[in-house]
Amino acid sequence: EEILTHGPKVTYVPPTLPEDEDSIFAHYEKGINFDKYDDILVDVSGSNPPQAIMTFEEAALCGTLRKNVNKSGYIKPTPVQKHGIPIISAGRDLMACAQTGSGKTAAFLLPILQQLMANGTAASSFSEQQEPDAIIVAPTRELINQIYLEARKFAFGTCVRPVVVYGGVSTGHQIRDLLKGCNVLCGTPGRLMDVIGKGKVGLAKLRYLVMDEADRMLDMGFEPEMRRLVGSPGMPSRENRQTLMFSATYPEDIQRLAADFLKTDYLFLAVGVVGGACSDVEQTFIQVTKFSKREQLLDLLKTTGTARTMVFVGTKRQADFIATYLCQEKVLTTSIHGDREQREREQALADFRIGKCHVLVATSVAARGLDIPDVQHVVNFDLPNNIDEYVHRIGRTGRCGNTGRAVSFYDPCADNQLARSLVTILSKAQQEVPSWLEESAFSGTGSGSFQPPRERFASTDSRKGGSFKDMAAWSQPAALGVNDEDDAWE
Numbered sequence: 282e283e284i285l286t287h288g289p290k291v292t293y294v295p296p297t298l299p300e301d302e303d304s305i306f307a308h309y310e311k312g313i314n315f316d317k318y319d320d321i322l323v324d325v326s327g328s329n330p331p332q333a334i335m336t337f338e339e340a341a342l343c344g345t346l347r348k349n350v351n352k353s354g355y356i357k358p359t360p361v362q363k364h365g366i367p368i369i370s371a372g373r374d375l376m377a378c379a380q381t382g383s384g385k386t387a388a389f390l391l392p393i394l395q396q397l398m399a400n401g402t403a404a405s406s407f408s409e410q411q412e413p414d415a416i417i418v419a420p421t422r423e424l425i426n427q428i429y430l431e432a433r434k435f436a437f438g439t440c441v442r443p444v445v446v447y448g449g450v451s452t453g454h455q456i457r458d459l460l461k462g463c464n465v466l467c468g469t470p471g472r473l474m475d476v477i478g479k480g481k482v483g484l485a486k487l488r489y490l491v492m493d494e495a496d497r498m499l500d501m502g503f504e505p506e507m508r509r510l511v512g513s514p515g516m517p518s519r520e521n522r523q524t525l526m527f528s529a530t531y532p533e534d535i536q537r538l539a540a541d542f543l544k545t546d547y548l549f550l551a552v553g554v555v556g557g558a559c560s561d562v563e564q565t566f567i568q569v570t571k572f573s574k575r576e577q578l579l580d581l582l583k584t585t586g587t588a589r590t591m592v593f594v595g596t597k598r599q600a601d602f603i604a605t606y607l608c609q610e611k612v613l614t615t616s617i618h619g620d621r622e623q624r625e626r627e628q629a630l631a632d633f634r635i636g637k638c639h640v641l642v643a644t645s646v647a648a649r650g651l652d653i654p655d656v657q658h659v660v661n662f663d664l665p666n667n668i669d670e671y672v673h674r675i676g677r678t679g680r681c682g683n684t685g686r687a688v689s690f691y692d693p694c695a696d697n698q699l700a701r702s703l704v705t706i707l708s709k710a711q712q713e714v715p716s717w718l719e720e721s722a723f724s725g726t727g728s729g730s731f732q733p734p735r736e737r738f739a740s741t742d743s744r745k746g747g748s749f750k751d752m753a754a755w756s757q758p759a760a761l762g763v764n765d766e767d768d769a770w771e
């Protein structure tokens with residue numbers, strides 16, 4: 282985004298959003314494994330956690346919110362919602378770790394909206410400076426847009442007005458929309474700091490700060506921006522706001538950093554991984570050589586037919602290259618990565634969502650958070666260099682109790698450092714570990730460290746001590762993956 286402010290003026294204005302209820306509340310069905318969520322082990326640490334709720338009735342949502350939850354097809358809360366909603370309603374700060382696709386978004390949106398309604402938040406109106414009650418940040422443009430659409434859905438028919446700002450779109454357009462009124466501001470960090478810097482957003486009334494994909498928001502790429510945000514003039518101190526963090530992964534070093542942003546008595550919510558980090562995703566590995574990957578991808582796609590498939594690659598150049606190759610081979614393919622214009626990125630996602638293209642070639646920019654119905658396959662054409670990234674990528678399938686498949690190309694020359702962590706992930710998910718993978722993990726050639734496979738949670742509260750050595754070794758800091766080609770943030 283920063284680069285764009287120095288480049289040609291961005292004039293893209295996204296298409297107007299549909300206003301009809303059917304489109305706003307369109308949702309996909311939860312899967313056969315949704316009820317298994319009930320058996321998942323949950324651990325809340327920190328002092329005096331409030332009691333979990335078992336039903337949405339217990340969440341004591343106002344009538345309109347309750348209706349919107351129903352219209353969204355939610356019948357019972359997921360574990361992160363059962364625990365997260367009362368924690369947030371009780372005014373506590375929260376660091377929440379729960380499996381991909383298990384409903385983290387509603388876990389923070391619903392209690393925030395409920396509190397805003399309960400406290401009689403005034404309908405916002407036109408003003409040259411807006412003072413939102415809540416700010417939500419996320420690492421990519423498409424993800425923040427998706428969160429905004431969820432906020433708009435749950436706030437439907439209430440006086441709460443959500444607004445979104447992100448890079449690659451005309452700033453003028455977004456500011457005009459912002460100034461019409463804003464209670465909940467969703468943004469990617471660059472554009473958010475931009476509108477704050479321009480004086481269009483004041484922070485004096487801020488009560489909630491939400492970091493989605495919090496570990497990403499606090500890694501090397503974004504941490505300075507987050508510190509700038511909380512240090513901005515008017516920003517209430519952490520004692521005077523509620524700070525909420527959500528992710529499926531929390532490296533230990535990031536947790537310790539995160540504590541700077543939270544009240545000291547924050548609660549850590551870990552939704553367990555009984556049955557695995559992603560037990561709803563069948564994970565397979567194919568040993569390949571660098572030069573055989575392309576043909577193997579084609580063979581694989583022939584067996585999957587028109588099933589919706591995301592293919593992750595390591596670099597933007599590679600994304601273009603593979604997408605072009607597949608198009609030449611008559612596979613209906615589109616692509617998303619950081620060098621494409623925002624118009625193209627949004628078009629690609631739309632074409633993939635409606636099934637006009639059944640293959641989406643993507644860099645890590647699409648690894649986190651995106652909730653696309655019926656993604657049946659994830660292919661790691663290139664494995665990421667970080668295990669957390671792997672967890673997020675394969676989490677694009679197998680969402681909300683649905684099942685999915687992830688196939689990863691494993692090139693022993695390039696991917697050895699990931700072997701041990703992969704063995705851990707597979708055994709946690711109670712899936713078969715290929716013997717060659719196990720061998721390469723423990724042959725001594727595989728670097729990286731060993732995580733005891735019986736650990737029940739993807740992350741544990743760093744304040745508990747003792748776990749630190751294992752966890753730090755397990756999750757390499759995401760920052761290690763940063764290089765010129767890294768495309769995981771805006």
Ligand SMILES: Nc1ncnc2c1ncn2[C@@H]1O[C@H](COP(=O)(O)OP(=O)(O)OP(=O)(O)O)[C@@H](O)[C@H]1O
Binds near residue numbers: 355649
């Ligand atoms: N209680 C519920 N009942 C039915 N569907 C739900 C419920 N909660 C969430 N969903 C749906 O499940 C899907 C996944 O939710 P969401 O995108 O919030 O997952 P997430 O935990 O944030 O995943 P990620 O880690 O990938 O960001 C969404 O389509 C959402 O609407």
